[in-house]
Amino acid sequence: MPKKLFIVGVGPGSALYLTDAAKDAVRRSKYVVGYKYTLSTIEGVIDRKKQQVLEVTMKSQEDVYQDVYKKMKDGEYCTVPFTGDANFSESEVVDRLLEIFGDENVQIIPGISSIQIAAAKSRVPTDKALVITFHVTGDIEQKKKDLVQAVKEGRSVILLPRPWPRDLSKHFMQSDIAKFLKANGIDTSKLKVWVFEHLTTDKETTFKGVASDLEGKEFSDLSAMVIDQTKRQTYLEF
Numbered sequence: 001m002p003k004k005l006f007i008v009g010v011g012p013g014s015a016l017y018l019t020d021a022a023k024d025a026v027r028r029s030k031y032v033v034g035y036k037y038t039l040s041t042i043e044g045v046i047d048r049k050k051q052q053v054l055e056v057t058m059k060s061q062e063d064v065y066q067d068v069y070k071k072m073k074d075g076e077y078c079t080v081p082f083t084g085d086a087n088f089s090e091s092e093v094v095d096r097l098l099e100i101f102g103d104e105n106v107q108i109i110p111g112i113s114s115i116q117i118a119a120a121k122s123r124v125p126t127d128k129a130l131v132i133t134f135h136v137t138g139d140i141e142q143k144k145k146d147l148v149q150a151v152k153e154g155r156s157v158i159l160l161p162r163p164w165p166r167d168l169s170k171h172f173m174q175s176d177i178a179k180f181l182k183a184n185g186i187d188t189s190k191l192k193v194w195v196f197e198h199l200t201t202d203k204e205t206t207f208k209g210v211a212s213d214l215e216g217k218e219f220s221d222l223s224a225m226v227i228d229q230t231k232r233q234t235y236l237e238f
């Protein structure tokens with residue numbers, strides 16, 4: 001049997017949003033490799049006496065994935081946990097893991113995304129919104145155009161901003177987004193927004209206001225934003 005990988009979404013932080021399927025995958029794994037915050041979400045499930053746990057950073061991850069793959073014996077499992085849902089805003093890493101392990105040896109277990117929690121809290125359904133991540137290393141110019149178009153069309157938007165403190169030209173956080181929308185002809189003094197920080201954790205905060213309020217305001221890297229233009233419509237209308 002080849003070496004197997006579980007790519008597991010572990011929810012936005014609280015263990016309450018960790019599914020049984022995710023826990024099961026972690027328990028079956030000899031190796032657990034992840035970022036610090038994500039590992040902390042599954043700490044209660046990991047058995048450090050039996051499992052080898054490796055913390056990675058953006059810089060170290062490639063070497064660690066390759067080392068673990070070399071060390072693994074046939075039939076052994078490794079879990080790489082991802083915050084939220086592994087299928088949202090994680091593809092730069094997920095695609096590399098699929099390359100290393102081969103699609104047929106990988107099982108992806110979805111999790112509850114920070115986007116879904118933001119949708120629930122703002123009462124903006126994901127099917128009525130443009131759901132978009134700016135939290136990528138690649139180019140975001142097309143995504144920025146999509147954002148403006150969606151807002152001009154009166155759609156809601158649920159988004160993850162892009163923190164890039166070492167290069168502010170690439171930073172695209174709430175304040176930058178508000179200024180960008182204004183510069184593109186949108187009346188941000190009337191545009192309703194929500195910002196949620198540290199969702200599902202004991203540091204959780206909620207900001208509710210209009211987009212122009214966001215100019216000059218700083219929020220945590222761990223934040224999701226909602227632009228709310230949703231018109232409620234029930235089955236009684238149809």
Ligand SMILES: C[S@@+](CC[C@H](N)C(=O)[O-])C[C@H]1O[C@@H](n2cnc3c(N)ncnc32)[C@H](O)[C@@H]1O
Pocket residue numbers: 012013082083084085086087088089090112113114115135160161196197198199200201221222223224
């Ligand atoms: C690389 S993306 C991963 C998104 C993740 N896969 C998901 O489905 O939520 C990292 C970003 O997700 C958002 N995020 C993750 N957990 C969060 C939380 N507990 N509260 C607010 N935002 C969160 C933040 O915008 C963070 O910078």
